[in-house]
Amino acid sequence: MNAASATPHARLSWFEAGARERLAALLDPGSFEEFIGPEKREISPHLKIFDLPAQFDDGIVVGGARIDGAPVLVAAQEGRFMGGAFGEVHGAKLTGLLRAAKALKRDVVIAFDTGGVRLQEANAGELAISEIIRALVEARTAGVRVVGLIGGRAGCYGGGGLISGCCSTLVVSEQGRISVSGPEVIETNKGVEEFDSRDRALVWRTMGGKHRYLIGGADIFVDDNAAAFRDAAIVALGRPAGFDRKRLAAEQARLERRLTRFGADRDGRDVWRELGLTQADAVPELSTDAFLHQAADHRETADDAR
Numbered sequence: 066m067n068a069a070s071a072t073p074h075a076r077l078s079w080f081e082a083g084a085r086e087r088l089a090a091l092l093d094p095g096s097f098e099e100f101i102g103p104e105k106r107e108i109s110p111h112l113k114i115f116d117l118p119a120q121f122d123d124g125i126v127v128g129g130a131r132i133d134g135a136p137v138l139v140a141a142q143e144g145r146f147m148g149g150a151f152g153e154v155h156g157a158k159l160t161g162l163l164r165a166a167k168a169l170k171r172d173v174v175i176a177f178d179t180g181g182v183r184l185q186e187a188n189a190g191e192l193a194i195s196e197i198i199r200a201l202v203e204a205r206t207a208g209v210r211v212v213g214l215i216g217g218r219a220g221c222y223g224g225g226g227l228i229s230g231c232c233s234t235l236v237v238s239e240q241g242r243i244s245v246s247g248p249e250v251i252e253t254n255k256g257v258e259e260f261d262s263r264d265r266a267l268v269w270r271t272m273g274g275k276h277r278y279l280i281g282g283a284d285i286f287v288d289d290n291a292a293a294f295r296d297a298a299i300v301a302l303g304r305p306a307g308f309d310r311k312r313l314a315a316e317q318a319r320l321e322r323r324l325t326r327f328g329a330d331r332d333g334r335d336v337w338r339e340l341g342l343t344q345a346d347a348v349p350e351l352s353t354d355a356f357l358h359q360a361a362d363h364r365e366t367a368d369d370a371r
Contacts, residue, residue: 156193181223
């Protein structure tokens with residue numbers, strides 16, 4: 066790793082940081098050039114109708130930079146603005162970045178921190194999710210790596226969860242949560258008996274970083290600090306690019322048999338026991354090193370279905 070690794074704020078908690086703080090710690094010092102920054106005043110045209118405050122970057126920062134000397138395009142969502150939710154402008158900025166990545170053959174790093182689509186911009190937000198996924202898949206087909214980083218306050222929910230599943234590599238911390246439906250949405254639609262959104266331990270056992278890593282929903286598990294996320298991003302950017310058709314087929318086979326394998330389980334701990342973890346009940350309390358040691362031979366991955 067070169068001298069540019071010594072980024073400021075590197076020990077910063079990823080969970081506590083904002084979008085710009087994360088980028089400052091993730092990227093090589095002085096290398097970031099923002100696209101469509103706050104000075105452009107590209108704000109949501111819809112929020113004023115609902116008498117809601119706007120933000121000049123619409124809750125997402127995009128630009129070009131370097132990580133460990135390698136040129137990349139980057140995006141970071143601001144979970145503290147409307148929960149990092151996707152609206153028309155927010156989505157368009159990420160779509161444009163991914164289209165530029167395809168044209169420039171430039172790898173992309175996305176720091177997700179989102180609750181999904183803004184209800185106030187539902188149609189525009191849903192369209193944005195579709196456009197982002199199309200642009201992401203086209204970029205990957207062209208040989209671009211798209212690395213997702215998940216560990217923010219809002220997690221990665223709704224359309225963000227779908228987008229993250231299309232990334233080349235996902236990096237997650239224990240604080241990261243990934244799901245298409247959030248805890249409150251599940252409870253509202255299925256009842257508290259199905260899912261108690263107030264049970265934070267249950268939420269983390271179902272959607273949290275450790276669980277997602279164990280069931281193959283994330284590729285790299287790290288501590289909650291920017292230095293760990295930066296190191297993991299460097300590793301992910303060094304992995305082979307493009308689609309491996311055999312591996313995609315194996316992944317599909319794994320997902321198809323998941324219901325048969327885990328369908329009777331009522332809790333994340335039951336899944337962990339099925340995977341063979343000898344200290345399943347202790348997983349939430351394990352340090353990162355102890356957890357990775359336990360998980361080493363018991364993760365469910367596409368290799369299991371080959």
